[in-house]
Amino acid sequence: FFSHVQQAPEDPILGITVAYNNDPNPAKVNLGVGAYRTEEGKPLLLTVLQKAEETLLAKESRNKEYLGITGIPEFNKLSAQLILGSDCPAIAEKRVSTVQCLSGTGSLRVGGEFLARHYGGQKIIYVPVPTWGNHLKIFPLAGLETRTYRYYDPKTKGLDYAGMVEDLRAAPSGAVVLLHACAHNPTGVDPTQEQWEGIRRVIREEKQLLPFFDSAYQGFASGSLDTDAWAVRRFVNDGGEVFVAQSYAKNMGLYGERVGALSVIVKGADVATRVESQLKQVIRPMYSSPPTHGAAIVASILADKDLLEEWKVELKGMADRIISMRHQLFDALKERKTPGNWDHILNQIGMFTFTGLNKEQVEYMRREHHIYMTLDGRISMAGLSSRTVPQLADAIHSAVTK
Numbered sequence: 001f002f003s004h005v006q007q008a009p010e011d012p013i014l015g016i017t018v019a020y021n022n023d024p025n026p027a028k029v030n031l032g033v034g035a036y037r038t039e040e041g042k043p044l045l046l047t048v049l050q051k052a053e054e055t056l057l058a059k060e061s062r063n064k065e066y067l068g069i070t071g072i073p074e075f076n077k078l079s080a081q082l083i084l085g086s087d088c089p090a091i092a093e094k095r096v097s098t099v100q101c102l103s104g105t106g107s108l109r110v111g112g113e114f115l116a117r118h119y120g121g122q123k124i125i126y127v128p129v130p131t132w133g134n135h136l137k138i139f140p141l142a143g144l145e146t147r148t149y150r151y152y153d154p155k156t157k158g159l160d161y162a163g164m165v166e167d168l169r170a171a172p173s174g175a176v177v178l179l180h181a182c183a184h185n186p187t188g189v190d191p192t193q194e195q196w197e198g199i200r201r202v203i204r205e206e207k208q209l210l211p212f213f214d215s216a217y218q219g220f221a222s223g224s225l226d227t228d229a230w231a232v233r234r235f236v237n238d239g240g241e242v243f244v245a246q247s248y249a250k251n252m253g254l255y256g257e258r259v260g261a262l263s264v265i266v267k268g269a270d271v272a273t274r275v276e277s278q279l280k281q282v283i284r285p286m287y288s289s290p291p292t293h294g295a296a297i298v299a300s301i302l303a304d305k306d307l308l309e310e311w312k313v314e315l316k317g318m319a320d321r322i323i324s325m326r327h328q329l330f331d332a333l334k335e336r337k338t339p340g341n342w343d344h345i346l347n348q349i350g351m352f353t354f355t356g357l358n359k360e361q362v363e364y365m366r367r368e369h370h371i372y373m374t375l376d377g378r379i380s381m382a383g384l385s386s387r388t389v390p391q392l393a394d395a396i397h398s399a400v401t402k
């Protein structure tokens with residue numbers, strides 16, 4: 001029954017880690033997956049997380065009961081406040097329904113499947129070119145037709161704003177638009193606030209499209225949770241409908257705990273209640289209910305003023321280290337007089353730099369320098385350190401001059 005099964009290719013992002021792990025060279029560097037590393041190249045367990053975890057483990061009431069289908073109610077409430085702002089009118093008006101999901105991917109998948117079943121508009125979702133590779137797999141499997149809009153301009157290594165707006169204008173009214181809330185993955189290119197306003201006008205006034213935000217980097221782009229939620233809040237506060245998928249993988253370093261949330265913002269409290277009842281219908285046959293541990297940690301941090309402040313400091317520390325890596329890499333290339341303009345290393349934001357290196361150059365760097373990055377030329381700045389910057393700069397230099 002199974003001899004016909006074909007070997008599937010490795011995932012374009014997670015497969016890089018597999019290749020990296022198989023490389024016996026001690027000088028190897030993994031800049032593939034977007035996972036934060038310390039200056040010493042180690043995963044970071046936030047101090048605030050350890051504190052929260054210790055308190056949780058000491059609690060007598062701790063047990064391993066099932067959560068409800070939508071997860072921990074306190075976690076959902078606090079997650080909505082974190083992304084939408086605690087003074088958000090939609091929350092006060094009970095127009096928000098938030099469900100705990102399995103990190104960003106799970107939130108997008110649940111949201112996608114809900115839309116495929118119940119959305120009254122067009123069951124088509126537009127994603128940017130390029131976008132996080134998993135978007136292109138999640139939405140078709142959830143049952144949405146997936147189309148693209150222009151986003152990145154390779155010539156300027158910046159936003160193709162005119163192309164984006166033109167493509168959104170050409171979309172059928174009622175289509176869904178996937179937007180990266182901040183720190184666009186893989187390009188590190190975000191619209192300015194003025195451009196967001198233009199995008200919002202097309203989405204809301206000209207076309208009546210449905211914005212679906214993927215927020216995987218709140219706090220990572222600027223170091224400020226509020227600044228990085230600006231675009232989401234702007235759309236929610238205009239009173240219209242919005243979907244938001246949140247991940248705590250990067251900003252709390254909870255990668256393997258799979259903690260996230262989906263918030264659906266609608267136009268009335270009664271609608272929100274009905275939407276939530278249907279989200280439960282999506283979740284129950286998919287994985288029944290979410291896991292407890294990671295969400296309990298998040299809830300205890302968000303609920304405690306001191307822990308919250310501590311988290312913000314640690315989050316800013318991670319964001320600042322990434323920014324300092326940008327400067328160090330830029331300076332190292334300048335020092336080597338590496339041909340080309342590398343300003344985008346400084347201008348792009350968040351975890352990644354979209355270097356502009358092509359597939360051949362990426363493969364060369366892997367073969368000759370044991371530096372691992374995705375084939376589209378994306379490097380995870382969070383995987384770099386002062387020690388590995390010169391190695392990367394040497395590798396880029398030889399890739400572009402060979």
Ligand code: LMR
Nearest residue numbers: 013032033034035132185
């Ligand atoms: C990435 O883009 O590297 C991360 O979002 C990790 C992942 O799951 O792909």
